[in-house]
Ligand code: ADP
């Protein structure tokens with residue numbers, strides 16, 4: 001039998017191992033297993049290892065047995081009880097070369113003392129616990145490094161082999177069994193076909209694929225390991241960038257309907273704007289206007305802090321398209337936000353949104369809202385207006401992606417707050433157009449360059465860096481939750497704002513009611529819930545004020561009713577979850593209290609506080625938290641309090657997040673593809689691979705010369721497509 005990367009593991013490994021690999025880790029083929037890289041390498045005498053153990057961590061440590069002691073004990077519970085009601089406890093002390101020690105405990109397994117003899121090195125895996133102030137592993141799994149005379153060669157190799165792979169493992173399948181399986185498979189597939197284009201590999205001095213796989217799994221040295229990682233990262237980066245570059249090249253070749261600059265409805269709108277555009281709005285506006293006038297689809301990302309006036313830029317782009325017979329769709333991440341956009345856009349347009357009504361100006365259009373919760377009867381006239389083209393501007397949530405929504409002539413798609421949408425969803429909407437529409441993506445989350453290059457690699461980017469004049473500063477303070485005086489002062493401040501005729505938000509991490517929405521409830525206090533907090537505030541601290549409740553589990557009508565009431569000033573305080581995070585715009589709201597603030601991410605807090613200080617009065621944001629001074633959680637809050645620079649906070653946020661989160665759930669295809677590459681640390685590989693990808697596609701758009709590489713590129717592109725069907 002010839003074995004290749006596509007060979008099923010069941011054909012080459014024992015059934016038990018193959019099953020455990022498939023069920024526990026989702027590894028089905030030889031290629032899957034060889035792509036299951038160690039997440040670290042244990043080293044005999046590793047310096048950092050035992051020193052950095054955290055209680056509750058699942059660890060695998062390399063250490064040497066120092067002593068083993070048997071004790072008897074009378075267990076308090078039935079657990080571990082021996083036959084006579086007494087148990088035998090084997091305590092084994094192990095230590096690393098620096099002399100740091102750890103206790104291993106085994107109940108009623110005294111026989112293990114025979115093999116756990118002083119002097120032996122081994123790998124020990126388990127969960128770190130603390131007992132009488134000492135760290136221990138209870139009943140760890142372990143593998144002793146060979147020392148038997150039968151196989152001296154392997155013993156020496158194990159001892160001399162400085163780097164021992166440690167794999168993401170499962171309870172059934174400890175890391176050394178995975179290592180064994182990898183070893184077997186590496187032996188069967190010693191040199192798989194190399195997918196990297198050979199000229200590029202040679203020019204860059206990268207290892208060939210087979211060598212890289214051997215060295216990542218069983219590194220001969222740190223040097224080889226480094227070279228293996230570099231080579232495999234390059235492959236990940238190059239495939240990803242080629243997908244993006246190819247996609248960009250394809251769309252550049254597409255024909256789109258051009259919409260000339262200006263036009264009656266846009267000119268009428270500009271003429272009645274009550275303020276001047278900022279310099280940034282003018283400049284980005286001109287860029288977009290020129291692109292819309294071209295015969296190729298625009299793909300542009302517009303970044304700008306909350307309140308920088310992105311929506312206005314988008315609206316002007318929409319009007320340019322509407323002025324020339326096209327339709328524009330605005331896709332929002334939540335119903336609340338869609339409804340709010342609908343209201344504020346209709347308001348800004350005034351009678352220019354009264355298309356089809358008696359007395360409306362001739363250039364007027366209709367602005368409609370389409371969300372998932374609309375009833376069939378509500379939807380019908382809206383769908384008709386979209387289909388006939390009477391509605392020039394269509395605002396909605398995911399509902400716009402569904403079947404049954406037909407456009408007469410969709411010319412522009414605007415996506416608000418892209419981090420909630422995948423590339424794939426954007427594509428679904430684009431598929432509703434006769435020709436590829438122009439696309440504008442707006443985000444308030446500042447995006448570092450490498451992330452922009454990967455997640456948004458097929459978009460051009462613009463930034464709005466200044467806030468419109470007349471914006472008020474937001475003061476942010478951290479309030480210790482346990483401190484009664486501070487808490488009292490917090491609620492007094494809210495009462496003062498309300499007494500002055502203004503409004504406030506109280507934000508909590510959780511909805512409440514049934515607790516299934518929070519997976520994190522352990523022994524810790526559950527996060528505060530809006531449904532509980534509103535009762536407490538109503539009865540006590542904010543007694544007598546008009547409080548409203550807003551969270552994601554309310555039905556759309558109720559959400560809309562609450563938002564309207566709040567916007568109209570009929571509510572004083574909105575107690576809400578992060579549904580208000582993006583876009584909600586009530587200029588009279590001046591204060592925000594965030595409870596359990598440490599539960600939110602940096603960027604999230606920054607977005608949240610962007611809800612206040614949108615009018616002429618200064619904003620106040622109070623971050624209430626139990627996080628103690630000096631803890632990382634508290635430092636994050638202090639950082640948010642110390643600056644309102646969204647880009648600085650985004651960088652900080654990025655440093656603290658894990659890769660997977662950076663890519664985002666919507667990028668699932670990318671996520672499984674990018675295993676070694678770090679968007680944060682491998683900026684140079686990403687940038688260089690982009691250049692190489694562009695050269696490859698330029699010379700050979702279909703990658704005919706490199707079929708193996710083309711297959712990987714197609715796979716990744718298809719993964720992204722698959723998400724569309726699932727999502
Ligand atoms: P973003 O979408 O970037 O968060 P918006 O477009 O919602 O920001 O703008 C926030 C507020 O600022 C809105 O009330 C908008 O009307 C107002 N605004 C936008 N541009 C300007 C400007 N150039 N001058 C004054 N106010 C502006």
Ligand code: MG
Nearest residue numbers: 307310311583
């Ligand atoms: Mg906005």
